[in-house]
Amino acid sequence: MGSFIVKRLFLAVVTIVGVSIIVFVCARLSGDVTFLLLPTDATEQDIRNIRQSLGLDQPLWVQFMRFVAAVFHGDFGESIKYQVPAMDLVVARIPATVQLTLSAFFISIVVGIPLGVVAALRRNSVSDWTIRSVAVLGQSMPNFWIGLMLILLFAVKLQWLPSSGRGGFSHLILPAFTLALFGIAAIMRVTRSSLLEQLDMDYVRFLSSKGLSARLILWKHMLRNAIIPVLALCGVLLANLIGGAVIIEAVFNWPGLGSLVVESVVGRDYPVIQAAVILTSVFLILLNLSIDVAFGVVDPRIRYQ
Amino acid sequence: MNMIDTQAKRKTTVSQDPPAFLHVDNLRTEITSRRSGRVVRAVNGVSFRLERGRILGIVGESGCGKSMTAYSIIRLLPRSARTVGGRIELEGVDLLALREGEMAKLRGTRIAMIFQDPMMTLDPLFTIGDQLAEPLRKHKGLSGGPLRERMLELLRQFSISSPETRLRQYPHELSGGMLQRVVGAIALAADPELVIADEPTTALDPTVQAQYLDLLDNLKKSRDLSLIIVTHDFGVAARLCDDILVMYAGRAVEKAPVEATFDTPLHPYTQALLKLVNLSDTDGGDHFVTIEGSPPDLSEPIEGCPFAPRCPHKMPICADEDPPEFAVDSGAASCWLYSETAT
Structure with a gap:
């Protein structure tokens, strides 16, 4: 397990x-x-x-080497627009984005997996059909539109939740849920099909032939085997959620990294773009690393490779 | 009309016999194709008896319904298949009439199963020890020290080297032959009386195959087990079995003690199969021989004897009427050749 993590860190x-x-x-x-x-x-x-003062008169590779050298000293340069360190701008926005994406990720898993299990266990029943239909809708409707509809319903009509901005827990609910919809649908579908696949596997029949109860076989053996493809999906989903957050932040006026990046691209504020993208990829890589570790925990075959 | 006659005849002959340890009577299992919805009659009226302490080999080509017969008995058919008729009596109790919960109580404790591919039989995510402990905890109520003792004892009984290490290992760390021994140890952990093995040695190397067959034979003797071995390999059947059931197109076409099957095969299908085995033995087995023609499509109704189109002894009656079972010497064959009157 140790060398496995070292190898992954090197790749990171x-x-x-x-x-x-x-x-x-x-x-x-x-x-x-x-x-x-x-x-x-x-x-x-x-x-x-x-151009000279910004160092843009130098050849591209010289600019890059200077940039790398500075980064090793923790210096991502100054924002061209605000004249403050780019990293300070980015870091100020990070908690909001991390809160939004991780909440959405958590909701995707906590809602998606049980729904997938229910759909698989009651396959071809009304509940299975309903869950799958809603999942198709969730995956095919653009999430900014769903976001707007949810604002209309819960913020404007019912006035249960705030429509925008970041504040207490109530501010988080709508954007996180909107962002999570796609993830819930994706995780539910993979969980369902993966669990159904287990049903006809020899190992499940062998467990039955030992006289074990269907409940034990499901919760101890089948679910753990079925979760492996779900873990693989989680890595892709995380990247997807961070990308999706850019749009959702705009819809809900969420003061996160997404709105900063959009603003910097439009303003060609290179240092801020660089700092934001590199930091986001570090965040993503660390999350993927923890998913790889989770793989190793679930599946001994990976642990020993 | 004739079909009904035949089935009635089979039933009466069967009920006159004294009760057997396992008695399968007119078993019918169908597979419904998920895509086309076509129904394949995979097992079509199979009957046989198995006594305690005996080994029955079910042989036949792939697709003849031998595995489906095996899975029907322990009621672990794939989702697409279901048993639609017949009786399976274990010491007089009809397994097909039991509720699933009652059936589950018999699995492991009275009937156990060994599968073809040991790599696929165990859960890859749990240790050998974990999977061996499950039946012992559930059926024998063992835990702690006695559980561990019993697990090591079982592994030793199955000639598994360094059993202490094995308990901590995962299935992917063991060789195929070793794994199949582990599967055997798990299957027999709760002392079942009937073990069904579906092609237990097909996935193993030839040398390991022989060792495994010897192991099964020894276990049968020491534990007074009854075994059903499903195999396409006559060598395996000859080495291990007491009786042979030959299946073709979902039916039992011949039943006989093992010596009789090999010395004086009754059914033309058995004769053809044995000729193939002998041919490939004499020229070193690199020569691929088959029976001319192919087995019938089991999703279509079959008129007459299913083997008739490929049979060298075909008579006019064969195309029209399905042969009933005729008792011949120590065995029985479903073939018009053994009728006094058929032409």
């Missing part, structure tokens, strides 16, 4: 280096920041000066 570092290169190059492909910073009547000299 490689991934972060790759992400840095891609985001660095892509951010600069989006256009020249100088035109956004200077008045329209700026002279050639003004442009040269500001």
Whole structure:
């Protein structure tokens, strides 16, 4: 298990280096920041000066090396727009996004898995049919639209919950649930099909042939085997949720990383984009690492590889 | 009309015999294809008897219904299959009439099962010890020290090396032959009287196969077990079994003691199968031989004897009427050749 984690950590570092290169190059492909910073009547000299002061007159690879060197000192550069350290801006927004995505992830699992189990156990019944129909709706309707409808119902009509902003627990419910809908549907479907797949497996029949009760076979053996594909889905789902959070944050006016990134891309604030994307990928990689560890805990075959 | 006559005849012959340890009577099991909804009559009126301490081999080509017969007895059919008729009596109790809860009480304690592929038989996520402890806890009420003692004893009985280590290991850490021994130890943990083994040695290496067969034979003797071995391998059947049941197209076409089956096979199908075995033995087995033609489609109604289209001794009656079972010497065959009057 120890060497397994070390290997994963090494891969994580490689991934972060790759992400840095891609985001660095892509951010600069989006256009020249100088035109956004200077008045329209700026002279050639003004442009040269500001490019020099930002280090943009250097070749791309020199810029990148400087960036990497600075990052190793914990310096992601200054926001071009706000003139404060980019990392400070990003870090200020992180708790809100982490709270939103992790809540949505948690809801997806806690609601999705039991629904999948119920649907599998009562396959082809009314409850199975209902759960699956709602899941198809949940996966096919755009979540910003669902978000708006939920605001209309729970905030405007019923006035049970606040419509936007971040505050107490009540502010979290609508955005987290909206973001989680896709995850609930995805996890429910994989849990259902994976559990049904177990039913005709030899090991389940052998357990029955030992005279064990159906309940023990289900809860101890089948569920644990069925959860492996669900874990695999969780990694993809997390990336999906962080991407989805950008939109949901806009709908619910949630002060998270998503709105900051959108603003920075539009303003070509390279240091902020870089800091936000790299930090997000570190977050994602750490979450995926914990999923890999969870794999190892559930499945001895992976533990010993 | 003739079908009904035949079945009636079978029933009367059966009920005159003294009660057997296991008595399967006119068993019928169907598989419904999930896609097309077609119904395959996988087991179509199979009857046989098994006495205590004997080993019955069910042989036949793949798809003849031998595995479905086995799964029907312990009532562990796949979801797509179900038994639609007949009786399965274990010491006079009809297993097919039991509620699922009552049937579950018999599994492990009276009837046990060994599957074809040991790699697929055990739960990959739990240790050998964990899976061996389950039947002992449930049926024998063992725990703690006595449980561990009993587990080690069982593993030793199945000639499993370093049993202490095995208890801590996971299925993927053991070889196929070793795993099949472990499966045997788990299946027999709660002292069942009847063990059904579906192709127990097919997934094993030849040398390991022989050892496993010897092991089963020894266990049968020491525990007075009754065994049903489902196999397509006549070598396995000859080595281990007391009686042979040959199946074709979902029916039992021949039943006889093992020597009789090999010395004087009755049914033309058995004769053809044995000829193939002998042929492939003499030229080293690298020559692939088959019986001409193919088995009938079991989702279509069959008129007459199902083997008739491939049979070298075909008579006019064979195409029209399904042969009943005729007693011949020590065995029985469902073939018109043994009728005094058929032409």
